[in-house]
Amino acid sequence: MWTLLTSNAEFVLGSLETFVESMGFTGFFTAPDGWKSVAMIGVAFLLLYLAIKHKFEPLLLFTIAFGMLLTNLPGADMYHTELFAGGHVHWDSFVGTAGLLDYLYLGVKLGIYPCLIFVGVGAMTDFGPLIANPKSFLLGAAAQIGIFATFLGAFALGFAPNEAGSIGIIGGADGPTAIYLTSKLAPELLGPIAVAAYSYMALVPVIQPPIMRALTSKKERLIRMRTLRPVSKQERILFPIVIAVIIALLLPSAAPLIGCLMLGNLMKECGVVDRLSKTVQNELMNIVVIFLGLTVGATATADAFLNFRTLGILALGVVAFAMGSAGGILLAKLMNLFCKEENKINPLIGSAGVSAVPMAARVSQTVGQEEDPGNFLLMHAMGPNVAGVVGSAVAAGILLSFLG
Amino acid sequence: MITLANVNAAWTWSEMLWVALISICLVFTVLVLLIGVMKLFGFLFTAKQAKTPATTLATNTPITQGQLHEDEVAAIITALRLYTSALHDRESEILTIHNIKRAYSPWNSKIHGLTQMPNRK
DSSP states (O other): OHHHHHTTHHHHHHHHHHHHHHSTTHHHHHSTTHHHHHHHHHHHHHHHHHHHHSOSSHHHHHHHHHHHHHHTSTTOOOOOGGGGGGGSOOGGGHHHHOOHHHHHHHHHHTTOHHHHHHHHHHHHOOOHHHHHOTTHHHHHHHTTHHHHHHHHHHHHTTOOHHHHHHHHGGGGOOHHHHHHHHHHHOGGGHHHHHHHHHHHHHTHHHHHHHHHHHHSOHHHHTOOOOOOOOOOHHHHHHHHHHHHHHHHHHOGGGHHHHHHHHHHHHHHHHSSOHHHHHHHHTHHHHHHHHHHHHHHHHTOOHHHHSSHHHHHHHHHHHHHHHHHHHHHHHHHHHHHHHSOGGGOOOGGGGGGGSOOTTHHHHHHHHHHHHHOTTOOOHHHHHHHHHHHHHHHHHHHHHHHHHHO | OOOHHHHHHTOOHHHHHHHHHHHHHHHHHHHHHHHHHHHHHHHHHHHHHHHSTHHHHHHTOOOOGGGSOHHHHHHHHHHHHHHHHHTSOOOOOOOOOOOOOOOOOGGGOSGGGSOOOOOOO
8 A cells, every 4th residue: 555655656756846836826936927926916905995994986986996906916827918918809819828817807898887887877867966957067178278288298208109198187076088089099008097097186185175175265265156057858858969969969989988978968868768777887887896896906916006107107296286176276266257147157166167077066165165154156166067077088099180 | 010119219308308298188188178078067067057946935834855856865874873883882893702701591391391101111
């Protein structure tokens, strides 16, 4: 018996050696950039901590961080950058090589997830304040200035124009739009851009108030706006149809995002497909958020994330946010020069033009109430806020037509 | 092969400035067009509403809940909720009970709830 066992000692040792080599942790020591994987796992832990402990956009940051963790575990082979190299899917080697996250990433690569999220966002958005006060569209447009200023800033820092466009869109403060545009223009930057976009969206209450106070006087912050007119059901139903048609005809490249946004909104407003409306607001939205977060996190591999370009993207992202907020406030001040006394706009609602629904509108309300607790700006700020969603999707469509 | 990166690499500052300028102008143009459309909407619908409400006001009957718009009902309910919630003091939510002494009471004693059977040997 003993001789039978010892005669195969070489086989046993060889098998054990193969097993140990196949274990993931050895990759930390054998791979040339093993330390980078360890660093990325540290970044994933930090993001998980921020999402769980400090509730920084937890729905997305949590899943992004976990995707980042999975993709940087050596040997897991769940995501392969080489399958998407050169900006297109290598279908020939896909079936043989692809891991779970590669399959899920197809939803990002083909632009499916951001659009599905926009259906849910549309179903959760009330366009009533925007319909009641269409001038809010101007504030939503002015807040997009940050996108184009950052586009130039990124080019000055040495990014290629397509990369600069993707970085600039962070200023739109709209996660799905940023992911949609980046997946088309500069997929290699998807990880850093998504992390920057969602981190800064979570930091809106920190970034915006100092800018709002610096650019407005106490007298301006005290302006009480006229009550919005009631919006009829017919207007609410016609709005998404008309906007979808106009935008699709003028800017076909923005049609997927705006079309899906308006589809969701029409589901909510028409009142005859409540089941669909509830599904896209809850189940569909939640499922897509999981897939989107995991796969976007998976693109943050050590090689793509740990470099000076990521630092540049993070710095440019905060500049984009600040400039967008400032653009909205300054245009509101400019509009006040031409408005009658009873139609004056509180400039604090201008900063809500940078999407980030409804966080940016809440910030306008909070800063306004610091000066006058009886001043309710929330509904007024929701106008520019949802106009910002439309504005950033339009800006993304324009950048896509120029750079795509 | 001409790739996106190759095409983009050839861009100069002048082209970048033009793209940024044209893009921001396009954003404003599209959104100003939407303002025009929404203003037209507002004009048509407010004109329509202005003709109809005279009948409800003329009858001078109180408005029932069914006649209110869902937003108005939501606003009233929210205001009432905020008002009634504000009537109460905010609790500190800190527990100050450190221990509970359970004094003996025959009323909840289990032994008195059981049938006492004779001890057979």
